Structure formats: structure tokens, C-alpha cells
Amino acid sequence: GQVTSLADYRPTDFVLERVDLTFELDPTETKVEARLIFHRREEANPNAPLVLDGDELVLSSVLFDQIEIDSERYTATPDSLTIRDLPASEPFEITITTLINPEANTQLMGLYRSNGIYCTQCEAEGFRRITYFPDRPDVLAVYTVNIIADKAANPLLLSNGNFLGGAGYGEGKHFAAWFDPHPKPSYLFALVAGDLGLVEDTFTTVSGREVALKIYVEHGKEPRATYAMDALKRSMTWDEETFGREYDLDIFMIVAVSDFNMGAMENKGLNIFNDKYVLADPETATDADYANIEAIIAHEYFHNWTGNRITCRDWFQLCLKEGLTVYRDHEFSADQRSRAVKRIGEVRHLRSEQFVEDSGPLAHPVRPSQYKEINNFYTTTVYEKGSEVTRMIASILGKDLFKQGMDLYFERHDGDAATVEDFVQCFADVSNRNLSQFSLWYHQAGTPHVTVSCDYDTNAQTFTVKLAQTIAATPGQPDKKPMHIPLSFALLANDGAMIAPASASGGEVSENLLHLTEAAQSFVFHGVPERPVLSLNRSFSAPVILNFTQSSDDLALIARYESDLFSRWQALTDLALPVLCEGVKQVRAAQPVLFNDALKRSLLAIVADDTLEPAFRAQALALPSEADIARELGGDIDPDAIYAARKAIIHDIAVAGLDIFKGLLAQMATDAAYTPDAKAAGQRALKNAALAYVVQAENDPLKAAEAYAKANNMTDLSHSLSILAHHFPGTTETKAALSDFESRFANNALVLDKWFSIQATIPGEDGLVRIKTLMQSPKFNAANPNRVRALIGSFAFANPTGFHRADGASYSVVTEEILAIDKRNPQLAARLLTSMRTWKLLEPQRAGKARAALTTIANANDLSNDVRDIIDRILT
Ligand code: DPP
Ligand code: ZN
Numbered sequence: 001g002q003v004t005s006l007a008d009y010r011p012t013d014f015v016l017e018r019v020d021l022t023f024e025l026d027p028t029e030t031k032v033e034a035r036l037i038f039h040r041r042e043e044a045n046p047n048a049p050l051v052l053d054g055d056e057l058v059l060s061s062v063l064f065d066q067i068e069i070d071s072e073r074y075t076a077t078p079d080s081l082t083i084r085d086l087p088a089s090e091p092f093e094i095t096i097t098t099l100i101n102p103e104a105n106t107q108l109m110g111l112y113r114s115n116g117i118y119c120t121q122c123e124a125e126g127f128r129r130i131t132y133f134p135d136r137p138d139v140l141a142v143y144t145v146n147i148i149a150d151k152a153a154n155p156l157l158l159s160n161g162n163f164l165g166g167a168g169y170g171e172g173k174h175f176a177a178w179f180d181p182h183p184k185p186s187y188l189f190a191l192v193a194g195d196l197g198l199v200e201d202t203f204t205t206v207s208g209r210e211v212a213l214k215i216y217v218e219h220g221k222e223p224r225a226t227y228a229m230d231a232l233k234r235s236m237t238w239d240e241e242t243f244g245r246e247y248d249l250d251i252f253m254i255v256a257v258s259d260f261n262m263g264a265m266e267n268k269g270l271n272i273f274n275d276k277y278v279l280a281d282p283e284t285a286t287d288a289d290y291a292n293i294e295a296i297i298a299h300e301y302f303h304n305w306t307g308n309r310i311t312c313r314d315w316f317q318l319c320l321k322e323g324l325t326v327y328r329d330h331e332f333s334a335d336q337r338s339r340a341v342k343r344i345g346e347v348r349h350l351r352s353e354q355f356v357e358d359s360g361p362l363a364h365p366v367r368p369s370q371y372k373e374i375n376n377f378y379t380t381t382v383y384e385k386g387s388e389v390t391r392m393i394a395s396i397l398g399k400d401l402f403k404q405g406m407d408l409y410f411e412r413h414d415g416d417a418a419t420v421e422d423f424v425q426c427f428a429d430v431s432n433r434n435l436s437q438f439s440l441w442y443h444q445a446g447t448p449h450v451t452v453s454c455d456y457d458t459n460a461q462t463f464t465v466k467l468a469q470t471i472a473a474t475p476g477q478p479d480k481k482p483m484h485i486p487l488s489f490a491l492l493a494n495d496g497a498m499i500a501p502a503s504a505s506g507g508e509v510s511e512n513l514l515h516l517t518e519a520a521q522s523f524v525f526h527g528v529p530e531r532p533v534l535s536l537n538r539s540f541s542a543p544v545i546l547n548f549t550q551s552s553d554d555l556a557l558i559a560r561y562e563s564d565l566f567s568r569w570q571a572l573t574d575l576a577l578p579v580l581c582e583g584v585k586q587v588r589a590a591q592p593v594l595f596n597d598a599l600k601r602s603l604l605a606i607v608a609d610d611t612l613e614p615a616f617r618a619q620a621l622a623l624p625s626e627a628d629i630a631r632e633l634g635g636d637i638d639p640d641a642i643y644a645a646r647k648a649i650i651h652d653i654a655v656a657g658l659d660i661f662k663g664l665l666a667q668m669a670t671d672a673a674y675t676p677d678a679k680a681a682g683q684r685a686l687k688n689a690a691l692a693y694v695v696q697a698e699n700d701p702l703k704a705a706e707a708y709a710k711a712n713n714m715t716d717l718s719h720s721l722s723i724l725a726h727h728f729p730g731t732t733e734t735k736a737a738l739s740d741f742e743s744r745f746a747n748n749a750l751v752l753d754k755w756f757s758i759q760a761t762i763p764g765e766d767g768l769v770r771i772k773t774l775m776q777s778p779k780f781n782a783a784n785p786n787r788v789r790a791l792i793g794s795f796a797f798a799n800p801t802g803f804h805r806a807d808g809a810s811y812s813v814v815t816e817e818i819l820a821i822d823k824r825n826p827q828l829a830a831r832l833l834t835s836m837r838t839w840k841l842l843e844p845q846r847a848g849k850a851r852a853a854l855t856t857i858a859n860a861n862d863l864s865n866d867v868r869d870i871i872d873r874i875l876t
Contacts, residue, residue: 323386
């Protein structure tokens with residue numbers, strides 16, 4: 001694989017003015033005619049040839065201004081088409097005809113078939129699998145699309161923009177024409193054809209235009225698309241109210257397909273979704289599914305402005321649209337639900353995925369400067385850390401200036417293919433702030449560590465906060481500069497009240513933000529009447545790791561009194577992590593797991609506090625995960641010891657709080673019909689968390705089996721099933737529930753994915769045999785990404801004791817699977833392989849086995865670029 005470098009960016013020699021595409025659809029031999037009108041850029045070399053991208057293409061003909069070109073004038077390979085002797089300045093037309101095979105397209109990039117539906121995925125470089133094209137995001141053009149297909153099989157013919165018209169077309173065929181007036185890059189092109197059911201609605205925009213909303217799903221699944229429609233309308237309203245963004249076409253369409261590599265795709269006016277993120281009803285979708293649907297519908301819709309109207313100059317700028325759009329969808333969900341609970345979830349996810357990525361061999365900046373395979377840069381760093389960087393801009397500038405900066409960005413760059421620098425400049429301009437140090441967040445990889453120590457001087461009534469920041473070396477970046485880190489803070493008095501110091505010195509301190517900008521910096525607060533407890537990085541204002549040893553008493557005070565709920569949760573986490581890590585040591589030394597009461601007391605007090613929202617209390621009960629503990633330990637990881645220690649500590653807490661948990665089980669139970677709103681979901685979350693504790697205290701599957709039997713919604717049903725499977729595998733109760741679930745949902749692949757993943761995550765070394773057996777199940781389909789992720793992905797990413805079996809057997813099996821998948825779908829294979837990115841942190845025996853398995857991959861023939869890139873980086 002070749003390296004692409006940001007430093008090599010230069011504009012194309014030719015400007016693409018118009019695109020006219022005609023598709024004659026056929027399952028195995030689709031004919032694509034592309035009429036492209038170009039002119040040479042004034043500043044370009046007058047002799048430069050036109051070089052178009054391709055990928056596995058078969059050229060059938062190429063015309064210049066409607067006349068077949070001499071074969072000496074062009075060179076075609078599957079990967080490129082080069083045309084020479086082109087006009088120096090006047091526009092010309094190139095007409096290219098290619099033949100493609102959608103049925104054989106197992107990569108799911110370009111035009112392919114999913115369950116009899118023709119669909120496309122073009123981001124990042126899929127369009128070049130359809131026709132030869134300048135397939136890069138800074139080439140924007142207006143598209144007309146004609147689709148010709150068999151009418152009976154494909155009553156529906158869709159593309160971007162507005163519908164122009166359609167008619168019959170010879171025997172048994174028909175055609176439709178679409179025109180998208182908004183210039184767009186090829187990665188936003190979409191085409192769908194087939195026979196689908198429709199859910200329709202309308203939306204009247206703030207300026208009074210009526211937009212037709214259409215969601216297409218498989219026939220019979222229409223009732224399961226109503227929540228997605230509701231989420232879409234709420235997204236449209238929210239973007240008008242919050243960012244002043246109005247929709248810009250007469251129609252907005254969403255199509256759900258069952259074979260999809262990503263979650264969804266924001267194609268202009270025609271979003272294509274993984275059906276997992278569209279379909280929901282109480283019987284088949286969990287609260288988490290509903291929340292994901294809401295977030296992803298919003299995310300893709302928001303791309304219409306942040307991504308489509310303003311797109312990226314090149315793929316190095318991916319965070320320009322993704323980080324910003326994740327920030328927007330996070331804010332949307334926070335407004336629709338509980339902001340604090342949403343924030344806790346975001347931070348959990350950031351730490352468990354992005355922090356891990358940022359401290360290992362795959363670490364890269366939010367705005368990378370090189371890549372070998374762009375598909376491998378759709379990462380939590382670009383998305384989630386990118387969102388955090390946007391959030392920091394918002395907190396440094398404050399709400400009003402941030403809004404002005406966004407308005408300026410939309411005004412100044414509408415219609416552009418922009419860069420991260422363009423974006424940041426808008427905020428610098430509205431605030432008169434120099435954001436050059438802040439911009440390091442885009443360029444320096446690695447999570448900053450901030451060491452904190454405090455000192456209170458009774459006589460002087462001063463409180464000193466000493467901060468020091470470091471970032472470990474990451475691949476290609478041995479040395480780092482100090483960053484601008486905005487740390488939200490509060491000083492708490494002994495009774496929990498907030499202390500307002502008279503003044504502060506030592507650096508920029510705004511109302512509740514410390515601006516750490518030096519490698520080491522001391523902030524002094526004056527006029528502080530008593531020793532305060534420092535609550536730092538409230539609401540997780542900066543994505544950093546704090547090295548701050550606070551006493552159990554101080555943490556307990558924060559856990560009890562902080563007005564910022566996130567910080568209360570964080571204090572509990574800070575109480576729990578040392579206990580859990582100590583427990584791991586005790587297990588490895590074959591000692592009993594013993595711990596003091598501070599954690600139990602703080603946790604149970606929060607759980608029993610009726611004034612706190614149930615969803616928050618449920619988050620408190622979800623103690624740090626096995627992966628969180630591994631991250632905290634930082635090396636010499638023994639997943640079995642982590643599992644055993646965590647289980648022992650939870651058991652202890654469960655026994656101590658049994659009455660509280662039983663009380664909550666009763667209190668949170670309801671006869672009301674299921675609704676997916678945040679409040680009802682929070683009550684279910686607390687009830688289900690309590691159930692898990694009760695069952696563990698009693699060490700008896702009975703209550704979980706009862707909960708399974710009486711569940712009237714998928715949240716309760718799948719939760720009780722997973723308690724049974726994870727704590728009582730092999731028992732009669734568990735076997736009965738698993739087989740009931742399987743037969744009840746035999747015809748619903750998305751629900752069976754839960755059945756696969758619950759079983760794939762049953763702890764212990766038997767996990768390997770289990771997933772091997774399940775891979776043979778007729779319900780498993782290795783060609784479908786959702787099935788693969790549910791079974792093999794859950795095992796590799798979410799079953800530490802099963803995947804990291806001490807004998808390394810799971811590594812060999814998963815490695816073999818990855819190699820097999822790579823032949824069909826490289827993107828999926830590469831993603832699975834990232835489950836091994838932390839192999840060097842394992843204890844030596846496991847690390848040795850992991851290295852051997854990875855070496856097998858590295859030595860395999862014909863690896864895809866995607867897998868080659870990841871394996872090279874992981875093994876280095
Ligand atoms: N479809 C992916 C997303 O929206 C890539 N653009 O994030
Ligand atoms: Zn996105």
C-alpha cells in the first residue's frame with residue numbers, strides 16, 4: 001500500500017462541471033454510462049493528462065465529445081483511466097461506459113445488492129468502483145442520474161436530489177431521472193433500486209417550505225420505522241432551532257438495508273442506513289437501540305450541513321465533518337434526554353475506545369497527516385475525540401461566541417470543500433482569540449496526562465492547584481508540545497457548598513474554567529476561607545487523564561454533594577478503580593479480595609437516593625468494566641484475574657445492599673405500557689441493574705428466570721437473558737431461555753444478533769467452543785456484517801476471558817476468521833483485527849500467543865490494503 005500525505009495535497013488539473021449518469025441495472029452486468037464535462041484549470045500544465053480513479057473496473061468504451069477516442073490517447077487499467085491530448089482551456093465531454101457486477105460485490109463498497117435491493121456505499125472511495133472518476137472530496141459537481149431497470153423487480157428507483165420524472169422503457173422496464181442541484185463530491189452519491197415498503201410524513205421548515213419525508217424498509221417492517229421518522233422530525237426542528245440550519249431539498253429519504261459496513265451514510269437527500277439503526281418496536285428493540293436510532297438518524301441528518309453543504313477538502317479533514325457532526329448529535333441527544341447521563345455514557349465510550357486507541361499502536365491525530373488506507377481512519381479518534389475538540393472550542397469561547405463562530409463557518413464556507421484550519425479560523429475571528437496552541441488538539445496524537453496536587457494555606461487563605469501536563473510518544477510523534485487544556489472546576493466546602501474565591505492568579509481563569517497552557521502551571525485562589533475539595537474536569541471539559549490522588553473522604557464528599565452529576569459519577573469511579581485494581585493483585589496473589597467501606601457507602605447512598613434520576617443511579621451501579629480496569633492497570637494484563645476480582649467486589653456490594661436492590665426492583669417495576677422515552681428507559685435501567693445485583697447476591701438464577709418470563713419488552717427480555725447466560729451458563733433455566741428466545745425470534749435477524757452476542761460474551765474459556773458452534777448455526781451468515789459483528793466482534797471486543805484464553809486458542813480461531821472475511825470484505829476484517837490492538841499489554845504468556853497469531857496474518861498472501869495497514873501498525 002502507498003502512503004498518501006497531507007503535504008502532497010494539490011488541486012486537480014481539471015475542473016468537473018457536470019455529471020450525467022445512466023445506469024442500466026442488472027444483477028450481474030450493470031451498465032454505467034458517465035458523461036463528464038471538464039475544463040482545464042487555468043493554472044494547470046496545458047499538457048497534463050486527465051487521470052481518473054478506478055477500482056476493479058472494466059472499461060467498455062470511452063468517448064471524447066461523443067466520438068470514440070483513439071486507443072493511443074488513453075490507458076485503462078482496473079485502477080485508473082488516463083486520457084491525453086486534451087484541450088488547453090475549452091470545456092470538453094468525456095463519456096465512459098463501464099460494466100459492473102453488483103451481485104459479486106461482497107466488499108459492500110460501490111454498487112451492490114443487499115437482499116435483492118440495489119444500493120450504494122461510496123464513502124470514502126467507493127464511487128471509483130462504479131465508474132472512472134476524479135474520486136476525491138474536493139471535486140464538486142451537479143449530478144443528473146437516470147436509472148433504467150426491470151419494473152416488476154424494481155418498482156422503486158431512487159437517487160439524490162429531486163425527482164425529475166419517469167416512464168416506461170421498453171419491455172418490462174422503466175426509468176426514473178433525478179437531479180441534485182447542490183454540487184457534491186462523489187462520496188455523497190447514492191442509488192437505490194428495488195421493491196420496498198414506505199413510511200411517509202412531511203415536515204414544514206422554519207421558512208414554510210414543505211419537505212416530503214420518506215423512509216423505505218422491507219415490506220412488512222413499516223411499523224418498525226415510525227420511531228425513526230419521529231427522530232428525523234425532531235432532528236430537523238432541533239437543527240433549525242439550535243444551529244439555524246434549514247433543510248434544502250423538497251424531499252428527504254432514508255433507505256434501510258440489511259448488509260451495510262457502517263451504521264449509516266449521509267448521501268445527499270438519500271441516506272442509506274444499516275437497518276439496525278432504523279427498525280424498532282418494543283418487542284424487538286432495546287432502550288439502547290432506540291437511543292442509537294435517535295442519535296444516528298440525527299447524525300446523518302445533521303451532515304446535510306456539516307459534511308454535505310460544507311464538505312472536506314481531502315480525507316485528512318475527515319474530522320471536519322465527523323467530529324463536528326458527532327458533537328452536534330451528542331448535543332441533540334443531551335437535549336432530548338438527560339444531559340448528565342448522556343455525558344457519562346459518552347465519556348465511558350471515549351475512555352474505553354478512544355483512550356485505548358490513543359495509547360496504542362494505532363494512535364493517530366484527530367487530523368492525521370498520512371494514511372495508507374483511508375477506510376481505517378473512521379476511528380473513535382476522528383469521531384469522538386474530534387467531537388471533544390469541538391466541545392472544548394465551545395467551552396473556551398462560551399455559548400454565544402461559539403454560536404457566532406458556527407454561523408460564520410456556515411456563511412463563509414457554504415459550498416466549499418474546507419479544511420480544519422478554515423473551521424478554527426472562524427472561531428478565532430469571532431473571539432479575537434489566538435487558537436494556534438489550541439489547534440495542537442488536531443495535530444498531536446495521544447491523551448494528555450495532567451498531574452494535579454493541591455495545597456491550602458490557612459494563614460494566607462490561599463488554595464494552590466499545581467498542574468503538570470505530559471503526553472506520551474505516539475507512532476511518528478516522539479515529542480509533544482504543551483496543549484491548551486480547559487479544565488472546568490469547582491471548590492467545595494466541607495458541607496458541600498460551593499466556595500467562590502475572591503480572585504485567582506497563575507494563568508487564565510474564567511468563571512469556572514482553568515486554562516492550562518504550560519507544561520507546568522500553578523493556579524492560586526485567594527480569599528478561600530477553608531480548605532476546599534477540588535472537583536476538577538467537571539462534565540469532562542477536556543479529554544485528558546487526571547493523575548490526582550484524592551482521599552476517600554474528598555471523593556465521598558464530591559460523590560455526595562457535587563451539583564455536576566458527571567462529577568459525582570466520576571468520584572464514584574475514582575473510589576472504585578483503586579479497589580478493583582487492588583482486588584486484581586489480591587486474586588493474582590491467591591489472597592481473598594478485601595476492601596474498605598468507602599466505596600460501598602458512597603455507592604449505596606447514591607443508589608438509594610430517590611431525588612436522583614434513575615438513569616443516573618443505574619450508571620453508578622455499572623461499576624468500571626473489565627476493560628476499564630485493564631486500562632487502569634496499564635500492563636501485565638491477566639483478564640481472568642480482572643474478571644474474578646470484579647465479580648468478588650460486586651458480590652460483596654450486592655450482599656451489602658441487598659435490601660436496597662430488592663426495594664428498587666419493586667419500586668421500579670411498572671404495569672404501564674412500554675414507551676421508549678428517557679424517563680421510562682431510566683427506570684428500566686435501574687430496575688435491571690438492581691436485578692443483576694440481587695441475582696448475584698443470592699447466587700440463584702430464579703429471579704432472572706422470572707424476569708425473563710414476565711418481560712413485555714426487549715430491554716427487559718434481553719437483559720434477563722444475559723444475566724442468566726452470563727452468571728448461570730449451562731443451567732436448565734439458561735438453556736430454556738436461550739432456546740425460547742431463539743425460536744421466538746427465529747425470523748428476525750436483528751434480534752437474533754442479540755442472541756448471538758449474549759452468548760459470545762459469556763465469560764470463560766468455553767466461549768471459544770460456543771462461538772465455533774454458533775458460527776455453524778444456520779442463522780449465522782458470515783457475509784452479513786451485522787451477524788459477524790454480533791458474534792465474532794462481540795467475542796473479540798467484549799469477552800476478555802474468552803477471547804484472551806491463556807492457551808491462545810481463541811486468537812488462532814479469530815485470526816483464521818479474519819483472513820477468511822478479508823477475502824470478501826476487507827473493511828470488516830480490518831475492523832475486527834483492531835480487537836488485538838492492545839496485545840502488548842497482556843501478561844507475557846498471552847502476549848506471546850497473540851504475537852504468533854498476528855504473525856500468521858502478517859505472513860498471509862494477498863492481504864487487503866485494509867488488513868495489511870492495521871497488521872503492520874499493530875505488530876510494529
Ligand atoms: N456514514 C458515516 C458517518 O456518518 C461516514 N460518513 O459517520
Ligand atoms: Zn458521520
